[in-house]
Amino acid sequence: MLNTLIEAFALISTWEVIIALLAASVYGLVIGSLPGLSATMATALLVPVTFYLSPIAAIATIVAASTMAIFSGDIPGALLRIPGTPASAAYADEAYAMTRKGEAELALGAGVWFSAVGGIAGTLSLMILAPPLAEIALSFSTFEYFWLAFLGLMCATLVARSSPVKAIAAMFIGLLVACIGIENPGGVPRFTFGLTDLFGGIEPIPALVGVFAVAQVMRAMLTPEPPPIPKRKFGSIMAGQWKLTKKYHVQMTRGNIIGIIIGVLPGAGADMAAWVSYAMSKKFSKEPEKFGTGHVEGLVEAGASNNASIASGWVPSLLFGIPGDTIAAIAIGVLYMKGLNPGPTLFTEKASSMYAIYLMFIIANLLMIPLGIVMIRLASYVLRAPRSSIMPVIMLCCAVGSFAIGNNMFGVVTVATFGIIGYVMEANGYPVAAMVLGVVMGTMVEQAFVTSLIKSDGSILPFFERPISAILAAFAIGAVIWPVVVWLWQRLKRQAPAATPAR
């Protein structure tokens, strides 16, 4: 244990890792603070760069960029009422109301401080939850993996803020995309339409970049430019945060716990955590009437929550290769590339690398406080950059980055295609996050499913025979039936007042 810790320290105290961590932090802070550029997009555009780094440095960039971007989305939320990332959307109104009351420092300070606290709480949950879960996971067979993956996909559709039917459809589209190629149980070309470029299948990373980055540039073409930020001087940013911590420690803890739970659930990420926590905070508050008028309580809880979910989202990713959210989905891609294949054995065979990941999360969250303060002070300059100068650079990064992944032009075609798919889906209420999880998990779901079917000789029964697999199956089937029950209930409730009992 102590030896592994020392080894982990040695792993991260190289110049490459330190520079990568710092550079990715600044990058994450800037991208996160620009409205319309989300944390997922920041991470996706980083992937081509991680190719050329050592495994630990590659993971350091992902960890740092995602952590910073989630916090810095609060900055334009508070100053402009435009959330920088979707994860800040839940409380952008509240933070802006505080700015108008002249409490911008308090709102932004709470953003930094409670984000850091939440991030560290999330990291602790990762450290505590992952090893014992790994013990259990060692005894999993393909049946359990199948149900686990299925449950993950269903969770992704349950938490989407749209019609569950559309979310499930989006997930199926993603799984269908994963069917393309020859990497299937028979090794025959499937849905390749004779194109050799499709034989290798669709790479998840260009698909992600297309859905999150190109689609965003497409949307920018049709939406008006956000107004420039007014110049202002800030007072002390951290003043009063300790008092807030003492006053709202219950809210803070609750935010952390909700964030951790939502992060661990496959498919549900930081934005969901922030929405749920903000709503919880309002519900349990002693002064709910103050919400919406510039009250810091909801900010404390939701700010702690969205950052806590980032670290805990790595739990299912590291253990099962099932992403906790879209950022973790990218992280899984990077882990595979770097030879750290997710799975329970990672915690025994590569224990020092795991400790290095924990340490990097903690360092990134501590680093967030000073860097975040600097970023807040510089925000009025950064946010002045017109959109017409940022989006072209994003376009270039999309083209070059997707080319770099396989050094072939087909990656660029994939990015463009998925840009259109993502744009059309989003515009019509199909959640793209569900599709992305489908693409990432497709091969694994199919492998678990077909291997299980071959083992059971085509019979369905063995899927329910092992105890853990039966429990997981019950959860998964419950997740499928749940929306149907809600729908029926709503329907009955609507008809109840009108219908007169016939008998």
Added chain:
Amino acid sequence: MRLPDRVTGSFLVVLGGAAAYGGWLLPPVPGQPVGPNIFPLVIGSGLALCGLAITFGIGSTFEEEEEIIPIEGGETRPPPGRFYGLRALLPPALLLFYVAVADRLGFIITAALIVYATASALGARWRLALPLAVLAPIGIHLIFSKLLRVPLPIGLLPMPW
């Protein structure tokens, strides 16, 4: 680009049906009851069912209206013309343009054209768009080609490094 649910739903029915049929045609692994055929069959049928449900409007009550955060200062925009919506297709079109010509023109020239087009489409004046079109490709080229050794197409304008 908001299409009626009937349209997207029917499209999914067709897509799912085609996938299921395509999967069904694939040969199973010799000596095994299942193979590469079963998964697309299941997925395609599921997708077709979802499409059917969407066509009939099931589940639409769950959809929340998108919260549009109004921008302060009362922005006034000219009413968009008939082809205004097609502007959204510019980014993917530019990427395909990159695929088509980058090998011949080289990275720097193609990238400059893409940057100029994107910037102008987003309302930049030439005084911003032109320097950006010169500097951004060089910067990206430095990072990806020099630092990360991505073999970017050289084309007509090789860089000195």
